[in-house]
Amino acid sequence: MKPHEINEIKRIVGGHNVLTSREELHCYSYDSTRLEFMPDAVVKVSGADEISRIFKFASREKISVTPRGAATGLSGGCLPVKGGILLLMVGMDKILDVNPVDLLIDVEAGIITEKVDIEARKYGLFYPPDPGTVKTSTIGGNIAENAGGLRGLKYGVTKDYVNALEAVLPNGDIVNFGTRTVKGVTGYNMIDLMAGSEGTLAVITRATLGLLPLPQAKASLLAVFSSIEDAAKTVRDIVSEGVITSTLEIVDRVTINAIEDYLGLGLDRDIGAMLLIEVDGQQGAVDGEAAAVKKVCISNNCTSYRQAQSEQERDEIWAARRAALSSLARVRPSTILEDATIPRSRIVEMVQAVNETASRYGLLIGTFGHAGDGNIHPTILTDLRDKEEEKKVEAAIEDIFRAAVDLGGTLSGEHGIGISKARYLKMEISPESYEIMKRIKTAFDPYNILNPGKMFTDL
C-alpha cells in the first residue's frame, strides 16, 4: 500500500489506530497454523460505519482487506495472503443486550466467546458452542468458521445459535440478516450462508445469538476399553440406544501414553481407548441416560466404568481429556491437529483408517476428540523442519481426507478450509457445486478484495 493510501485509512479510523511498523506487522502476520503473510497495515476498527468507509475506499483502489479476530484459527482464515489491510476486530467486544425471555444475547463480533457464556449464566442460561479456544477466540471468528466444540452432538454448532447478524459487504454496504424470532422464512437463509463463509463474503460486525436454559443436572462417566474398536462401537451404540449425550469424547492409546508421560495420572498405558461421556438435563432423565450408557459400555466389553460422585471426581475424570492436546503437543515440536469428520456409523472404519495411515508412513498419530458427532482429531506428532517428515505428513493428511470422504464424511468438521485445505476441496465438492460457490463469492465480492486466497485455488 502506498503512503497516501495509508493516510486515507488513518483519516477514517484515527492515526493511532493504524499500525505499520515492521515489528507490529510481523505480529499480525500469523494465526495458529504457523503460516505467515505480512499485512501492509493493521487497522483497529470500532464499528460497521468505519468498516464500511474502509471498504468503499478499498473497493475503489482494489486493496485487499482481511478481517482478524483472535487469530486462533487452524486453516489460515485471517491471514492476509495478498497483504493490504488487516481489520482488527478485537476492540469491538461489547455486550449490547440480553433478553432472557427470548433467550437472545446481542454482541459485537469481537467479543471473546467465553464472555458470552459467562454473561448468559448470570441469567441461568448458557451459550452451548464451546470450541477448544473458547477463552481466546471471538464470536465473529467462530461464526465465520462455524466453530464446533465438545457439545456438538446434542447442542449443535455455532451456526445453530446465530439468529441474526450485521455485516459489511466488500462494497461497503451494511447489511442485516436473520430475525429475533424462533422461526422465520423471510428472504434467503443468509445466516447459514454467513456461518462458515470464513470471512470471504462479508465482515460480521454484530450478532444476535441464541441461548438455552442451563440443564438442571449432569452426570460424568468414564469408560475404558481394551480395544479402540470396542470404544468406537460403543459410541455408535449409545446413540442407537436412544441417548443423545451432551459430550462423547474419545482418547486413544497414543494420547493416553502422552498424557502419562506428561502428567502421570495413573492411567493404564495398555488400554485401547477411553470414552468420556456426559449426559445432562432434568435429574430423572440424567439418571436414565447414565444407566443406558453404562449398559452399552458393558455390552461392548468395557474393562472399567466410573461415574463421578462429586465435583472433584468429575474434575479427575476430565483431567485426562483436558490434558490430551497439551500432552500430545509436548511429544514433538510440531503438532498437526486434523479434523476430518465422518458419520458416526463409520467411526470404527475411520479409526482403523487413521491407524493404517500412521503405519503406512511410519508417523506417530494420536487420536482424540468428539467421537459422538464423528469429529475425531487425528493429531500428527512430527517435526516439520524435517523435509522428509513434511512430505510424509502431507501424504498422510491427504490419505486421511480421502478415507473420510470415501466413508461419506467431510474434510473439515470445525476448522474450515481457508488456505490449508483449499487444494483438497474438490475431493469432496463436485465441480458444479464448486462453481456455484465461486459465483456466490464473486456476487458478493466482484473484485476479490475481501480475504483473497482462501477457499478457492482458482480465483
Place this chain on the structure above:
Amino acid sequence: MTEKDKKSRPKEQARIFKKYDDLFNCSRCGTCMSFCPVYKNTKDEAVSPRGKLSLIEAISQEKLDFTDAVSDKIYTCTMCSYCESECPSGVKVSELFGEMRQDLVDKEKYPKALDFLKRRLDEAHNVTFDTNEGRIDWVKQIPDTEAEDWLRDEAEVIYFVGCVSSFSPRAFSIPRSIVQLFKEAKLDSGLLGEEEWCCGFPLLSSGMREEAKKLADHNISKVKKRGAKVLITSCPSCYHTWKYEYGKISSEKIDFEIMHVCQYLPRLIEDGRLVLKKLEKRVAYHDPCDLGRNSGVYDEPRNLINSIPGVELVELAAHKDLANCCGGGGNLESLDPDLSGKIAECRAREIIEAGVDILVSACQQCERTLGAALKKLKQEAGGKIKVADISELVLASIKAD
C-alpha cells in the same frame, strides 16, 4: 566494551539464537492470550506472550533486528508467568523473555529508566532516591522499641525487609507488624539496617544479571556475619530472588533457611510463642505472582489465615496458580502506569465480587496496587474493602481482646 566492540560481536552470540528449538515449540495456539493480563487489557497481539515469542523467533531467524520497538514490546510485561504456567506445549515462555531481556541489555536496547535503576543500585544500593542510611527509619514509630534493638551483631533470625517496605511509607505497616510479632514472640531476631542492600530483583528481571551479583554477594555475607540460621522476607520478589536466584549468581554459599514470613509465622504459633485470638472477619487471599506461580507457595499463607479463629477465608474465583496478576510487577508500572492500573482494576473487580471485608495478600506491591484500585472502585464495591498484609492480619489477631 566500546560501541565498536559490541557491534563487531557476531550475532550468533545472542542467547536467543540458541533457542530456536524452544521457540519453534510454540504452536501459536493462543492459549496464553486468554490469561495474559497485558494482552487482556490491550488486545494488542504484539504484547501478548505469543506475539513476543514471534518477535524473538523472527530476530533469531534474522527477519527482524533488536530494535527499540521490539524492546518496548518485550518489556511490556508484569512477569506474572501465567503464560509459561498454562502453555500447552510446555514452552518456557518466561524464561525465554528473561533471556531476550539479557540480549536487549547487551544491545543497549532497554528502557532508559533502567539506567537510573542501575545507577541508584550502584551508588545507594536501593531503588529509591534516598540514601541507604535511612533504611530502617520505619522502626521509629513502633512503640516500646528502638532501632538499635534490632541492629545486633548476632541473631538467629534475620528479617530482610526489602527496598519497598523500607522506604515507602505506605508499606511501613508490614515491617512494623513483623517486628512487633517477633518482639511478642521474644524471637532472637534482627535487621541488617543500612547493610541491607537491594536484593537485586529489579536488575535480574530486567536482564542485568551481572550487575546483581555484587548485591547478592554482599547480602549473603552480611547475613552469615550475624550467624543467622533463618532469613525471613516479607516481599515475594525478594523471597524468589534469595531462594532461586542467589544460588545461581553468587559465589557465597548459603547455609541458612530462606522463608517468606507467611511460612515462618506458623512455627512461632505452633511453639506457642504467638497466641492467636478471635478475629471475626470475612477475607479473601490474593496470591502474589512471585510467591504463588513463580515460587509455588500457595498453601502456607492459606493455612496461616485459616488458623486464625473466627476468620472466614473465601477463595477468589481465580486463585492459586490461576490467580490473576495485580499489574504491579515487571517494572510495568514505571513503563506504563495506565496499563498497570487497568490490570489492577480487573483484579479488584474480582475481589469486589467475592464480597469480603478484607483483601489479604503477602506482597507489599500487590497490596498497594490493589488497594489503589479498590479505592477507585469504592462505589462499585458498595463500600470500602480494606487491604491488609498477612503479617498485619496476624498481628491484629494477637492484639484482639
